[in-house]
Amino acid sequence: MTNTPDMTDAAGATAGADTAGGAGRGRRLARRLPVVGGIAAGGVLLLAVPAFAHVSVQPGTAPKGGYATVNFKVPNERDNASTVKLEVSLPTDHPLASVMPQPVPGWQIEVTKAKLAKPIEMHGEKINEAPSKITWTADGKGVEPGQFQQFPVSVGQLPDNADQLVFKALQTYDNKEVVRWIEPAKPGGPEPENPAPVLTLTAADGADGAAAKSGAQAKDTAADAGAVSGSDTTARVLAVVGIVVGIAGVAFGVLAGRRRSA
Incomplete structure (x- = not known):
């Protein structure tokens, strides 16, 4: 008489494999989360580094x-x-x-x-x-x-x-x-x-002074544009970091939910 595999045993083995695989993935994700957090913190620290300062006239x-x-x-x-x-x-x-x-x-x-x-x-x-x-x-x-x-x-x-x-x-x-x-x-x-x-x-006041003032305004405009660009870059960096951390959190939650369901 030929013995047929027990469907209950097969399902249990499959569930066990899924549980083990999910746990393994959860552990790997848990190990990766500190790395993501470290990258985010490192990015913030880099943005906070001040420029070299010296005696100046202003x-x-x-x-x-x-x-x-x-x-x-x-x-x-x-x-x-x-x-x-x-x-x-x-x-x-x-x-x-x-x-x-x-x-x-x-x-x-x-x-x-x-x-x-x-x-x-x-x-x-x-x-x-x-x-x-x-x-x-x-x-x-x-x-x-x-x-x-x-x-x-x-x-x-x-x-x-x-x-x-x-x-x-x-x-x-x-x-x-x-x-x-x-x-x-x-x-x-x-x-x-x-x-x-x-x-x-x-240049002093007059035609030359007006030209100098115009040049100064152009520099101020460029500086303002640079400041806006710098702020926009900072915001993008922080947004990317937030998205990465958010995705990692969702993935961890899904894996944890599968483990509880199993």
């Missing part, structure tokens, strides 16, 4: 032949030290006869003057000396890690025969470290490791 532009109030922005780039002194050397090739720092709470200010090799004329008077350096010294903790400080200064009269002014700066930390922001940028070259703050001089 705003970075001012009209030729006039007066301007600028801020020397000093970020603290050390995790274990505070900035306690800033020394800014004023340009000697185009001396500034009027330099008036705004008081900053918690900081002492000293303006050093030097004799000029060639006297300059200002408001009908000849000037034989001009400010050559500004020094800010902290009374207390100064600029602590993770913070920045702005030092406002009114300067003038800006030259009308130059396109930029370079302000070399020394940043001193309370651990005696001195960072020298004194390297001039070369036209068309990469930014130096320790660039000196630069104030770009634009």
Whole structure:
């Protein structure tokens, strides 16, 4: 007599295989979920990395032949030290006869003057000396890690025969470290490791001023477009990450449901 396979046993074996296969797939998916989460977290961390910061002059532009109030922005780039002194050397090739720092709470200010090799004329008077350096010294903790400080200064009269002014700066930390922001940028070259703050001089009011204003507006428009594009890219990245995590969650739920049904 020929024995026929028991349909109940076959169904049980099939169900067992499905259950085992589902459990295996569930375990594999569970192992993959942390990887997906890690990728998502890594993407967010990459988006959050700040750009390299250094001492700068802001705003970075001012009209030729006039007066301007600028801020020397000093970020603290050390995790274990505070900035306690800033020394800014004023340009000697185009001396500034009027330099008036705004008081900053918690900081002492000293303006050093030097004799000029060639006297300059200002408001009908000849000037034989001009400010050559500004020094800010902290009374207390100064600029602590993770913070920045702005030092406002009114300067003038800006030259009308130059396109930029370079302000070399020394940043001193309370651990005696001195960072020298004194390297001039070369036209068309990469930014130096320790660039000196630069104030770009634009055309004065009039036809040239209107052209400069138009150029500035075009730059602002391009910057706004770039910002929108950057925001859109960020949103797309986060959306893709969300979709991947969502699909993984649905797949895990389906497999878990099959396992319970089995």
